[in-house]
Amino acid sequence: MSSLSLVLHGAAREAVDTQVPGLVDHEFASRLMAQDHTLWGPAAEDEAAKRLGWVSLFETSRELIPRIQRLREELTAEGVDRVVLAGMGGSSLAPEVICAVHGVELTVLDSTDPQHVASVLAEDIDRTVLVVSSKSGSTVETDTQRRLVSAAFERTGIDPASRTVVVTDPGSPLAESAAADGVRAVVEADPTVGGRYSALTAFGLVPSGLAGADLEALIEEAEDAAVVLTEDDAANPGLQLGAAMGGTRPLRNKLIITDQGSPLTGLGAWIEQLVAESTGKDSTGVLPVIVGDGEPELSREDHDALVVALVDPDQDGGDAGTGEELIVSEHLVRTGGSLGAQFLLWEVATAVAGSLLGINPFDQPDVESAKAAARGLLEEPAVESGQASLDGAVELRGLGGAEASGSLVDSLRNLVTSVPEDGYVAIMAYLDRTAEQRLEAIRAQLSALTGRPVTFGWGPRFLHSTGQFHKGGPHTGVFLQITAGTGDHGDTADLDVPGRPFSVGQLIAAQADGDAEVLAQAGMPVLSLRLGRRSAGIDQILDAVDALVG
Structure with a gap:
């Protein structure tokens, strides 16, 4: 497999032409590889000084x-x-x-x-x-x-x-x-x-x-890629990709990631965590949105989106046969290569994007806010806030201005019609990501319905990923949270945590409630759906979204 490939079109290419010459003059690549902690401004220097070991770890890792x-x-x-x-x-x-x-x-x-x-x-x-x-x-x-x-x-x-x-x-x-x-x-x-x-x-x-x-x-794959990623050269793919991510003007802050024949299974989820948690702060950032073939974000031109197609460069002779003929947007990045090379490419690019965005790409201040809220709720459970109602197997609760009427369909309609012109929908499912994947179908449906990018995250893992962007990035999201009751409040058996004064069910409930509380306090609407009976509740959500779309 080729070690690294990168092709850019539209706004991505314009950002490269505009931003990369300055990065080269600034000797950004060589200074990064020399672990220069001043590249992101005075406010980031202390953290950056402790977080740059990743640029040259090949020998110690090989040992x-x-x-x-x-x-x-x-x-x-x-x-x-x-x-x-x-x-x-x-x-x-x-x-x-x-x-x-x-x-x-x-x-x-x-x-x-x-x-x-x-x-x-x-x-x-x-x-x-x-x-x-x-x-x-x-x-x-x-x-x-x-x-x-x-x-x-x-x-x-x-x-x-x-x-x-x-x-x-x-x-x-x-x-x-x-x-x-x-x-x-x-x-x-x-x-x-x-x-x-x-x-x-x-x-x-x-x-x-x-x-x-x-x-x-x-x-070895990463070490080979480092040769080109360390060069202060306009052809450096790390500088180019970083410029495309953080240097479009106005900023295209939705990164639509689609697999178009890449053999690197699951790479998009790793990119999502790296980019969202690194850049989503100080009311700016880039939100990765993972989509499948033929899904709505690929079949329309969103004014604030950039499409990234992950490809196999050994099979990629341009657009033909890759599925990219189905991508409407002309603002496109196509990248592929070995896994080690892609790891290092995206790490360098994220560091570059952080500099262009004027943020510290090495901290995650808003991840801690949700953790603190969850700890507080574990120690002293709060009375549930927001208006609540019951529809079938689903309890509905609205926070941050979201309306929870007596009807699931109406509540979902109220939420999705409140998405700002430059906003997004985040679906946050605190459920079983292996056994309940059928719920992911609503992502594409809600994107088609709203005309806006929609993310799908499994809780609590997304709290360490897009959760940072939700709270630290621009407050333009609307949030659909889905949880399941346990014990007396659902059909899922709970598990006590040995040596701890809480159960697993209490922990995940505190994590969900804490995250919703932080989002609502920031003025963003959260519609929380709690399933009393899991399978029936998921069926009901799927039917409700079908009704909205149909």
């Missing part, structure tokens, strides 16, 4: 490979060949893509939905090794997942420590507790790399290598 391979061999000899990864955001999305592309199996546990967690715990625990990935260990989701899997080990008569591998920063609370517990292995990651830039560090490599991915090839 990890023999250790990972030995550990895999030891586990395989013991009959342990199922890898479960507990991690959030970049700690899980990069390994998920790596393993999918390399054709090896990895079970990602990045959910607090009781149904989803229970399904992971019910499968082949006797063959399982748990990889716990967290820079500090304080991430509530990851700590919860670790406790639940450890309890499942114990129920099976397995010593949890013997089946646990920890990836964390040196000296972190998690590193200290893991050493005290005597876990199978503690692998220290580079502390100068933030989570969403960590694809080629221990966070990406350990779970992927244990699952059987070819790590040496991955690192």
Whole structure:
């Protein structure tokens, strides 16, 4: 496969012509690779000084490979060949893509939905090794997942420590507790790399290598790409893509991502997290919107959108045969290449876009606001706010000015007709992303109905991705939140979290309520739908959206 390809049209090409000469004169690429922390302005200098290790980690990452391979061999000899990864955001999305592309199996546990967690715990625990990935260990989701899997080990008569591998920063609370517990292995990651830039560090490599991915090839792909990405040259694809993302004027802040024959399965979700969490702050940013073939965002020209087609450059002879003939927009980016090259390309481009947008691409201030709200609700549950009503299997509640009438159809109509001209709809489903994927069908339907971009995020994982943009970016979103009741309030069995005063159902409810509360306080409308009976509730939502569209 070709290492890297990039072709730009329309506003993307205009942004390159306008912005890249200045970036070259500014020696942005070489200064980035020299880890110059002044590239994003004085306000970002302190954070940037601690977050640029990702630009030159090839040798240190390569040194990890023999250790990972030995550990895999030891586990395989013991009959342990199922890898479960507990991690959030970049700690899980990069390994998920790596393993999918390399054709090896990895079970990602990045959910607090009781149904989803229970399904992971019910499968082949006797063959399982748990990889716990967290820079500090304080991430509530990851700590919860670790406790639940450890309890499942114990129920099976397995010593949890013997089946646990920890990836964390040196000296972190998690590193200290893991050493005290005597876990199978503690692998220290580079502390100068933030989570969403960590694809080629221990966070990406350990779970992927244990699952059987070819790590040496991955690192070589990125190292080869670094040769062109470090050059202060107008042809540098990192500068070009960054200019297209952050340098259009006026800013096209919706990045419509579509797979047009790329062999890099799931890359769009990793790009979504990197770009949204890095750029969505200070009331600006770029919102990635992942769409499929023939979906509405590709068949119309949105004034504030740029289309990115992920292609296989070895099969791409232009537009013919790629599906791009179905893309209406002339404002198009086409990119492809090896996975390691794409990882590094998008990381460089995001750093460039951050500079052009005038923001710090290495912090995530509004992710913490939702976390704090969730912690507060766990400690002291609040009386539910907003008007509520019941329609069949769905309880409706409106916050931030959203209306929740007695009818699901009317409530949805009220929400989607309130989308601003430059706005978007975000569907946030705190449900089982493996068993309830049929709900994703409403994304394209609501885009057709509103004429605006629509994102679909599974909670709580999107909180570490587009959740930053929702709150830190321009406040032009309208939000459809879907949750499920547990225990006495639904048909899903809840799970107690060992050693914690809350259940999994209480945790995901607090995360959803906390996020909705922060959005509503910022003046954005949130229609919250709680399903008493999951399957019936999803059917009802699908029927209601059909009725609106039809």
